[in-house]
Amino acid sequence: MLLIPCPWCALERPEIEFRHGGEAHVVRPPDPAAVSDAAGTEFLYFRSNPKGLYAERWRHVSGCGRFFNVLRDTVSDRILAAYKPGEPQPEVAREVGP
């Protein structure tokens, strides 16, 4: 079970208080009607799924209820940073990996 730091509550809480929200920074096209098939498909279905550094969204459902972003290493599952939506992705050194 992950220990997830919620940047809104400024608390580290067990994973079961949160819901995973998928990859972060996947931007919904501003005008869906003007989007090409390829771009629309990419937005809906294609994900980077990296082995290593990964930016993802979590929602603190059993706490403040808010969304935020987390940087996690998908090999060690270590959380390297947590930041609020709209904030730039922090620079981190990847610590583990193949």
Added chain:
Amino acid sequence: MRFSFLNVMRQALSHNEGWPEQWRSPEPKAAYDAVIVGGGGHGLATAYYLAREHGLTRVAVLEKGWLGGGNTGRNTTILRSNYLWEESAALYEHALKLWEGLSRDLNYNVMYSARGVMMLAHNVHDVQVVKRHVHANRLAGVDNEWLTPGEAKAFCPLLNISPAIRYPIVGAALQRRGGTARHDAVAWGYARAASARGVDIIQNCEMTAIRRDASGAVSGVETTRGAIAAKTVGVVAAGHTSVVMAMAGVRMPLESYPLQALVSEPVKPMMPCVVMSNIIHAYMSQSDKGEMVIGAGTDAYNSYSQTGGLHIAEHTLEAICELFPAVRRLRMLRNWGGVVDVTPDRSPIIGRTPVPGLYVNCGWGTGGFKATPGSGHVFAHTIARGEPHPLAAPFALDRFRAGRLIDEAAAAAVAH
């Protein structure tokens, strides 16, 4: 050496020390007609059918670890074909038919056991979904039948059908031809049969790059054991597909999740079939060694850690203890995880990619072991002919652009 009554007797007399190696372990050659990346069941089956059905024998299977060390050797071995949509039922039924003759075909006992797979319903919604599956399957010619709680209990006496439990059993679907098989034997049997037909099985060989010529087509691969030239590369890398496809600059509609299972200490035979419950995330069967084999759901987040969270296993065990009170006092022996590649519609991706010469077979997620023979068979056809096998055609990567999704979330969300 073939496995036959006579050979088994002969070898017994010499203390079983005369059996030869089951497959050759050659050094990689400089070039092959086709390279298969991934030595799990699906990759090995692909190589076998390439050699047997299409006469391609200059084929190598590259495996970064050991054969079946990925999900093939980590899965809970449930086989069935009662998927909802025609495309899926046809593909999984093709596989189930191959399972029925596989031991004979490979001259290797894969221990296919048609002990029946039962899927429980716990509420009105479940009943509707499960009955819809039963009807759809029967129309598609796939066996699946509806059981009352009493009939379910008669088929599996361990079941707790008391109406007083938290998620009472209100009915079940049963596919009698479903069952289990021995996971390692599937990898080993295909490897042995493919090797006997000239396929090179190369373990401890990780592909690290995909080479492309000036036109963008595949020209070979780089590996930890040197470069190999090949105009055809088939990627069958399960949880690592996104990573491998990125070597050719191809993005995939996949996310990799940890999926875990556990087994108990061995006990006398007490569980005659496989029982699964999608809604309360639990399923169980008994191995021939006597261990109760229990499967849990995936974790909530993508990860390559090959380790599932303890709370996920706990959730499953709570359900198991309620459904099968007789196993409450059993101790668990081992718990492990795999990395499964999940697609948005929970159906696999089989076929061509935007890169000429590069083919992919992936997205089997939590439930691809059952498809191993069928998957290898249709993928070999797709690679050898350069165009999809009719059963594989609906599962092309392009379906996400075309919007022709094959939504099997209800069939495959947790269950296998």
